[in-house]
Amino acid sequence: MSEVTKELFIKRSPDLMELELPTATEQDLARISRELAIGLSVEEMKKVQRYFMKMRRLPTDVEMEAIGQAWSEHCCYKSSKIWLKKYVYPIQLDKIVAREDAGVMEFNKEYYLVAALESHNHPSAIAPYGGAATGIGGILRDVLCMGAQPVALIDPLFFGGLDWDFEKLPKGVKHPRYLFRRVYEGIRDYGNRVGIPTVAGQICFDDCYLGNPIVNVGCVGVVKKEELIHSYAAKPGEIYILAGGKTGRDGIHGVTFASADLDAGSEQVAQSCVQIGDPITKEPLIHAFRECVTKGLVEGSKDLGGGGLSCASSELAWERGYGAEIDMDNVPLKVAGLKPWEIWVSESQERMMLLIKNENVEEVLKIFESWDISATPIGKVIKDPVIRVLYKNEKVLELDLSFLLGEPTLKRPYETANVIREDNSSFDLPDLNEVLLSVVGSLPVASREKVIRQYDHEVRGKTVIKPLQGKLGFPTHGDAAVVKPLINSNNGIALTSDVNPSFTKLDPWRGTLSAVDEVCRNLVAVGAEPCCLADCLNLGDPTKLKTMGDLVQVCKALKKVASVLELPFISGNVSLYNEGLHGSIAPTPLILGIGRVEDITFCTTTDFKEREDLIYLVGETKKEMGGSLYYKLLNVREGKVPNSDPERLKESVDAVLEANHRKLISAIHDASEGGIAAAVSEMAIGGDLGCVLNLEKMKNLRCDIKLFSESNTRWVVEVKPEKAKEFEEIFEGKGIKTTRLGRVSGKRIRIADRKEIINLPIDLIRKEWNNGLKKWME
Amino acid sequence: MKKSDMRVAIVRMEGTNCEQELQDAFTVLGVDSKFVHIKQLKELTGFHCVVIPGGFSAGDYVRAGAIFASLIKTKIFKELKEFIKEGYPVLGICNGFQILVEMGFLPGKGRGRACLAPNDSGVYECRPTLVRNENRGKCVFTNKLKRKEIRMMPCAHAEGKIILEEPKKMLSQLKADDQIVFRWVDPDGKLAGYPWNPNGSLDNLAGLCNMEGNVLGLMPHPERSFFRWQHVDWVRKGLSAPGGYNVGDGRAIFESVIECISKKF
Structure with a gap:
């Protein structure tokens, strides 16, 4: 001092x-x-x-x-709130049952679906293993505190390029290869222990994330309608019970740390900001908490995340205009000697706050005791909207909640960046066999198997469509995973996530539309009807005009597409101050797509099923190559980012779902990075079946553009010959283009456009695809 | 004994995490099961089968299953030994197998020691795997399976490589006494290397029973292929299966033990 x-x-x-x-x-x-x-x-x-x-x-x-905690960006969203309120929150609001620690929507007659999405970026930059692990811990509590049983986790991750030169790393910045490994190990070791399957995710590499990886995590759960718990106090007199882990010095100032740029000194400063997770406290905490819920003993609940006790106690009381009196002497501590301020804002993990009626306190304590989990009454809800905290018989805090939680908002100045939407590139046609092998072996497309297999994606036995699909022994990527959460119902929940920073970097507007387009494509590809979205808006320093401009663009784009698709945002998170080695990260509005499957026996997968089946392309292919994998591989720095027409997307989604309901689809994969060439390759890999395609019917484009364009709203579909007519009619009826490209055949991928342009054995394609990411993990 | 009179104890502690799907399996087959926390387990009277589910008991930070095993030893070891001696079936899946080995119930008294070592790959392996029924009739959990029949049961573990104290001698004893229940195989039914043998287990061992055949430990998860739609390729192959609509490959394990209890008790 x-x-x-x-x-x-x-x-x-x-x-x-x-x-x-x-x-x-x-x-x-x-x-x-x-x-x-x-x-x-x-x-x-x-x-x-x-x-x-x-x-x-x-x-x-x-x-x-x-x-400080309450007014941090992380807790009160001061820079983004006005934009979220204006554009994102109101969309289809009547479909949202609650939007608290997690969001709640109808799932079926008896159950609600509960979902939450968060970022754990700053902690993961400093302590990737612990940061990623506690990310899971936090999101599970968000879903749990609504009374729900968590059923699936999803982990979208973004790192710098794995090939970045070690010599060029400034002091204090960790190499992407190290961060990547420690992050998935953290997810693995926490997620596998806690027994909730990690069924989906995304792994993206771009140098804009050097020094500032993006680690987002989402969770879905289900709860019986009558068991839904809200994150607020219903009545004065309710008792605060603090349950779970003890309070220590770990995770102090986590939220203020998350609301500032990382720099070389962050390493030292921040060690204490990163919490330490303990899945073996969490796992029984889930059981004990759920037991209290099913017995009808819980009035309200909130998890202790950012801002710790301070945030949880204040927000629980204030939501309905009440206050709280807390006696901090009763808080169980990990070590003696913590100062009262440290106890009040510590973000130690595995803690939950429950509001319990006085007469039920004893029973709740007994339940926790039977699980060997600490639970302690620490205060009560009071009528006055004031929070009072006692420590050793001394009043150490007394604040009006209207002042503390009065939601400071900032209308920061912003500037909308110029977007280039031109393509004047000209280059000779490369050897397309070689290009296809580079595409399938590139980091955006290559097999994620080595990571996925380390996550327990099947625990609970409810993962009916798995992240890796296909013939036994020939795994390929699926578009989305589906869990069937209830034993007595065939209803399923589909999960996927997307954002392509190569798009958002060049064009935040179209990049955001594309992200929503892709999650919708993924959901309908497994046969799920998109039912809601969640957004995790990861951006740079909001005091920069461009960052704020990007944020505004992103929110506007979300409103445009989600309104047309009638998809509400069930949950969301904003993570600002993500500044890497090269300045602000690309705007990364990570979109979580949640779909509902009426009957999981209608689900479809990506792998080719049978020889002589027909292969169709649904949707239109354009020369929209900006940010495309093909242009990146060829080092062409031009082109416009693919556009997405929400109306057309909605029509297409409906048409694909209709084809699904009529059981016309044998296999389906959306066309995204690497275009239809990559999509077809993955379908062949999973079915261990090749194909013969002719692209002549895709008009007015050079053959490389036909193969690798990443135009939105497209799927490659395998259809039985006898169902072809019915299939075509569905799309024709809605004015959506389908192009018959060829058929499933042999063990090679053969593609012609007047002359043969691709002819490769699947085994070779599979080999490249398998090694693309794996070679960096050895 | 009628199915409706049977009661299965699913023993759990902090970190056990495959208990719900296990209970679902018994429930679907019409058998009542109870979750019992090891802390509250005082006696086994009234139970006809004990199952130790998969998971990471106590986090498995020491050695997989070590803490759970020592808790059982201090709490209910005598009762459990008696239970097994009376011929009641005991099943350990994944972490449960590790615990049964740790306690010495498998391979069993006078058999030398076994251990479930870290996978050769060095990492957790969650993947569909195939096992071949190697048992000649001793094991009470496989009587519904044909000899050499291949079944899909996924694995999900980091420590599943069976190693034996005196490999040669013990292997021939285990073979002679019909204690080998499952071996990892490839889709052609051959003993194969990684990934079909997901952990590098000696002689592709995937499941062992005791001398009497009423204690089974196995690394793959039969409760994760109880239904056909838990199979990775059900969309390709449809939900009709040899055992009936939506019957998964792992269901026979549960049907076998239920049949055994109803005949024997």
């Missing part, structure tokens, strides 16, 4: 400081914020100053910390 500020801190007791705020100058205010590491701006500090002058007393350090 520097000399100048020392006089600003007054020791009130051995554990407690007060701050001489009324006399503080602007300079002092900035210094206090910095030294307490609470991340408040001078403007915000002035607001705090005015509040305590009105109260005619000095704030304690506990109070300052509580305000």
